[in-house]
Amino acid sequence: MVSVSVSASAKEPVFDVHVHLREGEASLHEYQADVAASGVELDGLAAMWFGGPHQAxxxxxxxxxxxxxxxIALAAKQPQLLPVATVHPYDGQAALYELTRVAGRGVKVLKIHPHTQKFDADDPRVLMLVRHAGAQGMTVLMDNANILPGDSERLFNLAIQAPKTKFIFAHIGAMNFRFWNMLALARTADDFFADNIYFDISATVVLVADSPIEPEFVWTLRNVGIDHVLLGSDYPQLGIGKAVDALERLDLTDEEKAKVRSGNARRLFGR
Structure with a gap:
């Protein structure tokens, strides 16, 4: 294991790709205070206005x-903030119009959540929406905590059908992270997988660091591709300090950790 006290990657700034600001600017101030208390240098944050009691x-x-x-207005005042918008897939054409509108205002990330928004990821309206997001140059962030059996499989199938859209699957399947090792095989199939899947490891990394299954988790991160792994806090449920500390305890190289901390996010979001 690489010690936190000597790891060069610990000096790298962090891009937090999973932040819920449920009370707008007040939540942002609380988040910034939490970051300051943790001693983490923040490179940026992808923030959404919904989550918890505030579902779209x-x-x-x-x-x-x-x-x-x-x-969007909050991001205009805070250059570090990357705004994350939402729509509901079942709103059909109205959802597509709203997606086009926010993309025109510079939004680069759409977040949708099958369980809290109560939609089926296999529904054709979801496929229509994520394809439209890709056409607008937006990345689609979706929950992948594997709350119900088959969640990861549904998301993989969705990404296969929308090869021109980039996806971030949050929590990398949680305790079902092993499923995603199959991406190493998917990449070997001709004209099948567009390599359009990224993962944020929020929450899950805190659970697995120093656990009996940590070696499997590290193996999985390398199989999905370190260049496709992002760090998030899932604030306010967890703070970025815990995520960073857990990442530092993983048996990854300093170069790999630096990519996960911020390098991959900067590249994906054009920051």
């Missing part, structure tokens, strides 16, 4: 537009 549900178009506009 089917038919709530006015609420969705208001929330999206609020996070």
């Amino acid at each position: 549900l089917h038919g709530e178009l006015d609420k969705v537009r208001t929330g999206n506009d609020a996070i």
Whole structure:
């Protein structure tokens, strides 16, 4: 193991790709205080306005537009903040219009959550939405905590059908992270996999660091490709300090850790 006290990667700044700012600017100030207390140097954050009690549900178009506009306005005042918008796939054409509107205002990330927004990832409306996001140059962030059996498989199938869209699957499947080792084989099949899947390891990395399954987790990160792994906190549930500390305890090289901390996110988001 590489000691946190001597690891060169520990000096690298961090791009937090998974932040919930449920109360807007007030939540941002609380987040920034938490970052300062942790001693982490922040390179940027991808922040969404919804999550927890504030879910973007089917038919709530006015609420969705208001929330999206609020996070865009906050990002205009905070250069480190990358705004994350949402829509509900079941709103059909209205969701596509809203996606086009926010993309026109510079939003580069769409977040949708099958379980909290109560939609089926296999629904054709979801495929239509994520393809449209890709056409707008947006990356699609989706929950992958594997709450129900088959979640990872559904997300993989979705990504295969939308090869021109880049996806970030949050939490890398949680305790089902082993499934994603199959990407090493998918890459060997001609004209099958577009290599368009990225992962944030928020929450899961905190659970597996120093655990009996840590070697399997590190093996998985290398199989999915270190260049496709991102770091997130899932704030306010967990702070970025815990994520960084857990990453430093993984048996990865300093170069690999530096990519996960911020290098991969900067490249993906063009920062």
